[in-house]
Amino acid sequence: MNPAALALAQIGAYGLASGLYLGLFLGGGQRLAGWACFLFLLGFAAHLGDIGIGCFDARHPLSSTSEALSFVGWLLAGGFLLASLRNRLATTGAFAAPTVLVFVLLARVLPDSGARAGGSGLATIHILLSTAGEALFALAAVLALIYIVQERRLKRKDFTGLRDGAAPLETLDRLSRLCVLIGFPIFTLAITTGAVLVARLGLLRSGKDIRAEYLFAVVSWFAYGALIIARRSAGWQGRRAAWLTVSGFAAALLVLVGYFLRRLS
């Protein structure tokens, strides 16, 4: 199948699903949920097909930043679908679907960076771990963001969009915590391998190539570490934990933005 057609299909399907999920979140009928889920699944399948064809065409997820980004989007979509099997997450799609769409669009818009620095096995492992860690943090942040919005609505006694398909706050909190718990050790390893790579390439020796994303990566790691400790020792949950999760991801996102800006320049 033509990769361009698959790309168009996934963007179209994710886009339409985003619109329908948003309609559901704003109080649209329950019928929207079925169509939204169908289109999201369609996008997910097209996305998988695109990644699969790419693998045969030497465009595997570790071959370039664009492919890695697309893969992160696909992991996010898969995570959302998997979580939806056991939880009422239809309204959560209003955030999950657009996030996936953004990842897919970024993967298309950004210039292909080609093979990674060094192209070594360690670089590949670093990309893999970073990708997986970022995907899990993105999912945790999406869930935390939904928690904040839903909590505010419940406090204001505005039940619009919360009647059908809305996940309970407890579920959102639990899933977000789970994503961080799994994502943190992965991201820790990503930072470690990244540090080894930087040292191996001698980037810090001259002091000229210290990049902002190194700092953001460390800030992000600290934010998630603090979140895990706060949850464990201080019993943080709910709104506080949600804000910290979103802040942690904002830092992680800056790592990506910094990276892409540098690539574009």
Place this chain on the structure above:
Amino acid sequence: MTNALEFVILGLSHRTAPLDVREQLAVSPDELAERLRLLRELPGIAETALLSTCNRVEIYAAVSDRAAAFTALQGHLNTQVAPIAGDRDVHHLIEPHLYRRHGRAAIHHLFRVAASLDSMVVGEPQILGQVKDAFKNGADAGTTGPTLDSCFARAFRVARRIRRETGIGTQPVSVSSVAVDLVRRVFAGFAGRKVLVIGAGEMSALAARSMASEGASIVVTNRTRARAEALAQEHGFGVADFGELEKALAATDVVITSTGARQPILDRARLQRVQRARRFAPIVIVDIAVPRDVEPAASEIEGVFLWDIDDLQKETASHLEGRMREAEQAENVVEEEVVRFLGTVRGQAVGPTIKALRERFSELGRSHAERARSRAGITDPKVAVEFDRMADALINELLHAPQVALKKAAAVDDADVLAGAVQRLFDLPIAAEAQVESDDDADDADDDEVKKNP
């Protein structure tokens, strides 16, 4: 089709009869089998099933003579009521409340009942189970047959489709169930959840009981401990000392409060202390007391979700509005399914006629081809096959238009008339089959709709 059975309903419901009339006709599970047997023995009743709930008593039957069947069924009901009617005229006691449905209207009514469109609380889920039980009881007693089988099977399908395609039953419509539903917006379930009931009100107990049935552990507290203990004993709840309210609150996930206190018993400062002790973990407080038991400003505290009786009633009204909107859509589904079902039934009605017509013509064609072959002295099997083929092709050409006409008639309402004409014209032997009659005058059944509740 003079031998066909017709689907009819005789009954009364909350729409047509007050409770004192409904309870006189109600049938207990113990006497159901005997009642079905008696109904089946009535003249003209080929199949029957009986539905008896607190809101309706309906007899479903497949009958060969509608007028006689309705008379016999009403006579049966009169007999049941007679022993408890005293000096009152039995016939006039129940007649004004009865409705009779037949043909299309009967199908339409059954579909609406099963889909909970005719229920007192539209969309309530119990009725489908009750209709299923009514049919199963009939089947177990051996009083149902092909006509009722097809009508009920389709009714269950329609009910399921309506549940699936509309939101008619998705939202609760009682204050206590709305309270439970709102708690579910915060917590994923009630298993292992701790619920504190403050006050000994019946409505709080109702909501708490619903949570207990899903695994929550309930504790009651009240200024008068004896009342808390009485309520706890009645429902199997635990009891907490009212003097240690803050301690109980600290260990609670959900609070349902309904005391008669004139001043709030939970003010902002008190709940702030409780939340600090709870490390601001979410707590849902449902305040159904008037005047309110919880200071409204307490909802600003982190982790506190506070809803009062006004919030619950607004949500209930909104759910009811939603149900009525969904009910309109469900009515369209029922209409569509009735048309589809009758189309299927009529299609089945013309099927035997088409089959008999084809057999008659095929027989004639083959015998004439055989005769022509022998007159011409043709013995070559290849030529013989060609003769048969020619006869078949001719018959297909000839019968194409009549077949199409019969199938088209099945889609509207002329199937019986046209099929009867074809049978008479070609002297076709058709076996009598049980089916749902859908004669034109069935729509008049609405006129039989009886007199509203006096």
